[in-house]
Amino acid sequence: MFVDSVDLTVSSGKGGAGCVSFWTEKFVANGGPDGGDGGKGGNIYFVVDNNTDTLSALRGRNHIKAERGQPGEGRKCYGRKGKSVDIVVPPGTQIVDALTDEVLYDLVEEGQRVLFLEGGKGGLGNTHFKHSSNQRPTYAQPGLPGVTKDLRLEMKMIADVGLVGYPSVGKSTLISSISNAKPKVAAYEFTTLTPNLGVVMVGEFESFMMADIPGIIEGASDGRGLGLEFLKHIERTKTLLLLVDASNYREMKYQYETLLVELQRYSSELAGRRFAVAITKCDTFPTEELNLLTEQFLEDIGLKANKTLNKFKANKEYISYGFEEDFGVELPQDKPLFVLPISSISHLNTEALRYALKNFVTSVIEQDKEKEE
Numbered sequence: 001m002f003v004d005s006v007d008l009t010v011s012s013g014k015g016g017a018g019c020v021s022f023w024t025e026k027f028v029a030n031g032g033p034d035g036g037d038g039g040k041g042g043n044i045y046f047v048v049d050n051n052t053d054t055l056s057a058l059r060g061r062n063h064i065k066a067e068r069g070q071p072g073e074g075r076k077c078y079g080r081k082g083k084s085v086d087i088v089v090p091p092g093t094q095i096v097d098a099l100t101d102e103v104l105y106d107l108v109e110e111g112q113r114v115l116f117l118e119g120g121k122g123g124l125g126n127t128h129f130k131h132s133s134n135q136r137p138t139y140a141q142p143g144l145p146g147v148t149k150d151l152r153l154e155m156k157m158i159a160d161v162g163l164v165g166y167p168s169v170g171k172s173t174l175i176s177s178i179s180n181a182k183p184k185v186a187a188y189e190f191t192t193l194t195p196n197l198g199v200v201m202v203g204e205f206e207s208f209m210m211a212d213i214p215g216i217i218e219g220a221s222d223g224r225g226l227g228l229e230f231l232k233h234i235e236r237t238k239t240l241l242l243l244v245d246a247s248n249y250r251e252m253k254y255q256y257e258t259l260l261v262e263l264q265r266y267s268s269e270l271a272g273r274r275f276a277v278a279i280t281k282c283d284t285f286p287t288e289e290l291n292l293l294t295e296q297f298l299e300d301i302g303l304k305a306n307k308t309l310n311k312f313k314a315n316k317e318y319i320s321y322g323f324e325e326d327f328g329v330e331l332p333q334d335k336p337l338f339v340l341p342i343s344s345i346s347h348l349n350t351e352a353l354r355y356a357l358k359n360f361v362t363s364v365i366e367q368d369k370e371k372e373e
Contacts, residue, residue: 003056004155004195004232007098013041013066013082015120015143018128021074022136033136034076035126038143041119042066042082046105048112052090053197055155066117069143072125082119092158092236098150108158108236120144154232157197159211160361162234162273164259165243166250170280172196173344174243175212178354202358210357211237231266238364240275241357242336246293247281253300274364276337278353283343287317294319294341302335309338312359314352322356331363 016038023031044066067082095105095116105114123141130137163171179198196212211234234240242259244252256277264271279297282290298305298321308322322338323331331337337360342349 003054003059006055006058006153008058008061008151008153009063009148010044010085010087010117010151011063011065011148012044012117012146013119014068014146015039015041015122016069016071016079016082017142018123018125018140019072019074019077019079020126020138020140023075030135033126033130034074035140036072036074036077036079037125037128038072038122038141039069039079039081040122041069041143041146043084043115043119044117045084045086046093046095046107046114046116047086047088048091048093048107048110049088050091050110052088054090055093055153057088058153066119066146068146069119069122071143072122072140076125076127079122081122084119086113087116089153090155092156094154094156096152096154098152104151117147117149120146156232156236157195157211157234158209159197159234159237160208160239161200161210161357162237162240163210163212163243164234164240164263164275165280166245166248166255166259169243169245169248169255170344171212171243174278174280174342174350175210177344177347178350179210200354200357202354206358208358208361210241231263231270235267235270237273238368239337239357239361240270240273242275242277243280244277244297245281246279246290246341247284252279252293252297256297256301272333274331274333274337274360276357276360277339279339279341281343282318282341282348283346290341291319294339298339303339309340309352309356312352312355314340314349314356318349320349325363331360331367 018038019035021035023034025031064085066085069082070079072079089107091108091110093107094103096103121144123143126137126140165171175196175198179200198210199207200210201207213234244255295305303321305319305321308324309320314320318341320340338356340349340353342353
């Protein structure tokens with residue numbers, strides 16, 4: 001079961017109490033205090049594990065507690081330390097304070113282990129309180145209490161390319177044809193009910209991650225459909241690929257503009273991602289008719305067809321557009337990086353799409369690094 005949000009209460013362990021004890025032994029008249037200290041309470045850790053991709057293991061575990069420390073004993077025996085608890089989460093998990101909505105940690109690195117709550121300190125035994133005016137202390141410290149926090153864990157997928165489009169425009173078919181993902185594919189809307197993540201191989205040694213989310217419809221940012229619930233999964237993507245269906249009853253220009261509006265209304269940061277456009281289901285039209293539709297679409301969004309994508313071996317019979325990169329020229333944010341007609345069924349331009357996406361993902365990463373420096 002795919003679970004990407006969990007409400008959780010976590011508590012670190014209470015420290016063990018110190019011991020009040022006196023050394024009693026044959027032929028020892030005044031043994032004195034020998035109470036040991038209590039053990040420290042267990043800690044709460046969060047551990048990032050790349051082998052898990054959902055929070056389903058935490059569903060139903062309303063309260064996770066670390067073990068309390070054991071009390072001290074006589075003969076200066078210290079109490080055992082309480083066992084700590086490792087909470088395993090997938091990469092991309094945010095730990096949010098349920099009361100203030102503050103993001104406490106953003107866990108993205110594989111193998112990362114974060115000390116979240118420290119256990120209470122164990123109390124001191126009465127041996128620590130012996131002094132010249134009190135040779136026989138009859139008191140010890142109690143252990144300090146642990147800390148309790150109400151949390152919300154939210155998982156956001158980490159990918160290089162996020163697929164965005166209306167329902168049934170071919171997102172699942174595309175990701176299944178060019179990556180190792182195997183989502184459900186069917187001839188009706190909203191077949192994708194959970195996000196999918198796939199590795200797209202480019203040649204033998206290079207690859208990138210692609211994320212597919214349920215379809216976006218008008219009003220998704222207001223809660224309509226499933227789009228709002230899963231738009232968070234493409235917040236971390238470096239680039240977006242907008243899928244526009246050439247055979248849909250909605251005009252391509254309308255699909256394109258609606259998607260951009262919904263992204264903007266959901267998050268200005270997400271809307272600022274650089275994006276590209278793939279025109280899907282192109283095998284349903286003759287080449288000449290599709291070229292007319294593509295040319296009209298490019299004109300509607302203020303672009304002019306060119307042959308830039310030919311270097312990625314795009315089919316020369318079909319009209320396309322690619323941003324002409326040059327040294328020192330920044331990639332556009334309000335215009336697509338490329339517009340490419342594809343068909344996942346007949347594999348029209350799917351290879352060119354792999355290489356074009358990999359090229360633009362690399363370009364975006366390089367430009368972002370230059371800005372940081």
